[in-house]
Every structure is written in structure tokens, then in C-alpha cells.
Amino acid sequence: MDDKVRARYRKILFLTWFLTLDLIMFGAFVRLTDSGLGCPDWPGCYGNITPVGALQDIREAVKVMPDGPVTLPKAWIEMIHRYVGALLGLLIICISWMAWRYREKFGQSPVLAFVALIAVCVQGAFGAWTVTHKLMPAVVTGHLLGGMLLLGLMTWLAAREKVHQQVQLVSKRWQPWVAFGLVLLFIQIALGGWVSTNYAALACMDFPTCHGQWLPEMDMKNGFSIVRGLGELPGGEMISQSALTAIHWVHRNFAFLVFAYLVTLGVRLRSQSGLQGPSNLLLILLGAQLLTGLTTIFFQWPLVIAVLHNGGAAGLVLTLVTLLVRIGRASLPGLSVQSR
Structure with a gap:
């Protein structure tokens, strides 16, 4: 049973590490396609869970500014980034719980896992501030650095398991x-x-x-x-x-x-x-x-x-x-x- 728990923990850990790396890459895609304000509110898109429910608002925004930051493709790019970020947060919550629950069986302190949990929460806050502060350079750069820090923490956790x-x-x-x-x-x-x-x-x-x-x-x-x-x-x-x-x-x-x-x-x-x-x-x-x-x-x-x-x-x-x-x-x- 202990081996199965450890194997499950490692699978979740390496999946989360891989997802963190992917999210950093996709975050760059969001930034470089000017999709950061594809949905100009947070956490939804004009108060909706998906851009489908915000179609009328998006169309109105496009009429006012045809070449502006809000379009349907940009809205989807931005929301997919948020969905993946939310999934990443849930996975790190799971990792933190397992690291604490099985700390004696794993023979490791759960502190590093909880540091990663704090880091992903801070990342979520920076993601919200990126939108509410209208892509303020200091906030967006901080969001990038936070992503790299989280990747470093997940790499540290994963490297301990190899x-x-x-x-x-x-x-x-x-x-x-x-x-x-x-x-x-x-x-x-x-x-x-x-x-x-x-x-x-x-x-x-x-x-x-x-x-x-x-x-x-x-x-x-x-x-x-x-x-x-x-x-x-x-x-x-x-x-x-x-x-x-x-x-x-x-x-x-x-x-x-x-x-x-x-x-x-x-x-x-x-x-x-x-x-x-x-x-x-x-x-x-x-x-x-x-x-x-x-x-x-x-x-x-x-x-x-x-x-x-x-x-x-x-x-x-x-x-x-x-x-x-x-x-x-x-x-x-x-x-x-x-x-x-």
C-alpha cells in the first residue's frame, strides 16, 4: 500500500511539474498574442464561465475597437490559460495534502510542498492583478517571475523523487x-x-x-x-x-x-x-x-x-x-x- 501511495504521489507530482512548464509556455503565448485582456474582467469573462456566454459583450467590444484587445479568439486564449492555472492549483493542493498526510511514510518534510502551494496562490493573485491593472508591466513581469519560481519549486519536488x-x-x-x-x-x-x-x-x-x-x-x-x-x-x-x-x-x-x-x-x-x-x-x-x-x-x-x-x-x-x-x-x- 505504501508503494502504491508513493507511486500515485510521484505521478501527480510529475504531471504537475509538466503542466507548470506548459503553462509558462502558454503564458508567453497569451502575452505575445496580446490576449491578456481578451476577457477584461476576472476570474470569468464578462461575468461568464466561458467566452460562449460572453459573445454579445465581445461583439460589442469588437464594434467599438475592431483592432482592440478583446476578440473571441483572444478571449478563448485567455480563458484556457486561466482554466489550466486553476487545474494546476488543484493539483498542488493535492500534492500538499499528500505530502503532509504521508510525511512519515515518505520520510520527507511537507514544507516544500506547502511553499509551492503558497507560490501558486500568489500566482493566482498576480493573474488577477494583470487584468485589473490593465497589463501593468511591473505586474506582468512579476507574474512571469512567479511562474519561474513555481517551476523551480516543482522541479525541486520532482528531483527529490528520482x-x-x-x-x-x-x-x-x-x-x-x-x-x-x-x-x-x-x-x-x-x-x-x-x-x-x-x-x-x-x-x-x-x-x-x-x-x-x-x-x-x-x-x-x-x-x-x-x-x-x-x-x-x-x-x-x-x-x-x-x-x-x-x-x-x-x-x-x-x-x-x-x-x-x-x-x-x-x-x-x-x-x-x-x-x-x-x-x-x-x-x-x-x-x-x-x-x-x-x-x-x-x-x-x-x-x-x-x-x-x-x-x-x-x-x-x-x-x-x-x-x-x-x-x-x-x-x-x-x-x-x-x-x-
Whole structure:
């Protein structure tokens, strides 16, 4: 019976992990198709459970603004994202209950599962604020970071359930280096989210220079002012090109630092027993991120590539968290690595 319960727990856990990754990708699709206000209220769509019941309201909105944020396809995209998010929340509630109910049988503290539960609740709040604050860049970027944090927590939970090749105790010295790499990555994801939510991806359409210059005219102060509406400066004026250039330029150039650090880290960790798999994946994902990042510039931000770029960032998060978990379970040669 204990084995069946543990097997059921693992199935739910890995399904939830996979769904979290998918939801991050779909969230990028929502953002990049301008569907975030496809249903301009929350949690329903004009007070209805589905866009079908809101057809009249949607048609009226389209009449007023034919090219506006509300259309039937965008409403469905937005609501599907909400449905999947609700399902994810229910699954994490189930995981938390099982982690607490069977904590002695599993031999694990349920604290991490409850942290994930708190994180998904906060994500739900940010999802609501995204709509009620009309896609305010700070809120949308916070929603993205929350999704990445939740993915990291689910990866941590899932990685604890897997048996892997033994990692020797000497690899412990790399733990702070991987943790620092994860911090750098989250900063870069925040910068990338700021680019996306401010629609600054095409602010510089040449590479490696920007507007033909290494240091173009930039308005850092207004570009990185946090409390302001979408497409606006703090004073309510339309955001300037120089502010958008600053947003893009910082994200692009900080990426070089993160890329160099993580490539060096990945190459060094490939020699460590038990870390070769995630280290190789780290290097592959970094190459893919470089390719998709450049492609968004040269091909003017195609939707599929932009979504893949967001997914690559999620892949880097789960890879670095996996490395941290494995290093944290390092042991002396000859000692077995337990799945708990």
C-alpha cells in the first residue's frame, strides 16, 4: 500500500511539474498574442464561465475597437490559460495534502510542498492583478517571475523523487556557484520580461550594435521606472523610443554576462560524476537561447521563436535547480543515493 501511495504521489507530482512548464509556455503565448485582456474582467469573462456566454459583450467590444484587445479568439486564449492555472492549483493542493498526510511514510518534510502551494496562490493573485491593472508591466513581469519560481519549486519536488547516478561529495564546492548562476538567470528573466511587457523586443533591430551604435541614446530612468502603466511614462506621457532602447539594450548586454558565466559553469560541471546529464542540457539550452534571441531580432520577433525563447529560459531554470538538488544530495564514494 505504501508503494502504491508513493507511486500515485510521484505521478501527480510529475504531471504537475509538466503542466507548470506548459503553462509558462502558454503564458508567453497569451502575452505575445496580446490576449491578456481578451476577457477584461476576472476570474470569468464578462461575468461568464466561458467566452460562449460572453459573445454579445465581445461583439460589442469588437464594434467599438475592431483592432482592440478583446476578440473571441483572444478571449478563448485567455480563458484556457486561466482554466489550466486553476487545474494546476488543484493539483498542488493535492500534492500538499499528500505530502503532509504521508510525511512519515515518505520520510520527507511537507514544507516544500506547502511553499509551492503558497507560490501558486500568489500566482493566482498576480493573474488577477494583470487584468485589473490593465497589463501593468511591473505586474506582468512579476507574474512571469512567479511562474519561474513555481517551476523551480516543482522541479525541486520532482528531483527529490528520482534516483540518479551518485554525485561525489567533492562536487559540493560547486553549490554556491550554481546558486549564483540561478540568481543571475532570474535577473535576466526579469529583464526579458520587462522587454516583453513593454514591447521593446524590436527597439534595436541591428546586432551587435543598436541603432548602429554601441552606446545609443537611452533613457534609463524612465525605461526602468517601475510604477507606470503599459506604454506610458510615470507622468502619463507615451513611452519614448530612447526608454524602449534602454530596456532592450540592458537585456541584450546582460545576456552576454549570464551566457558566459553559465557556459563556463556547464563546461566545468561536465567532469563531475552524476552531473553530466544536466550540464550537457544546460549547454544545449544556452545555445538554443542564443539562437532564438538573435532570431527574434533578425526576423522581427516571430511568435513561435519568441515562445520558444521563453520556454528556453524555463528550461534553464529547471536545469539549474536539478543541478542544485543533485549536488545537495552528494555523498562519499560507496554510499548509495536515496530517492528520498
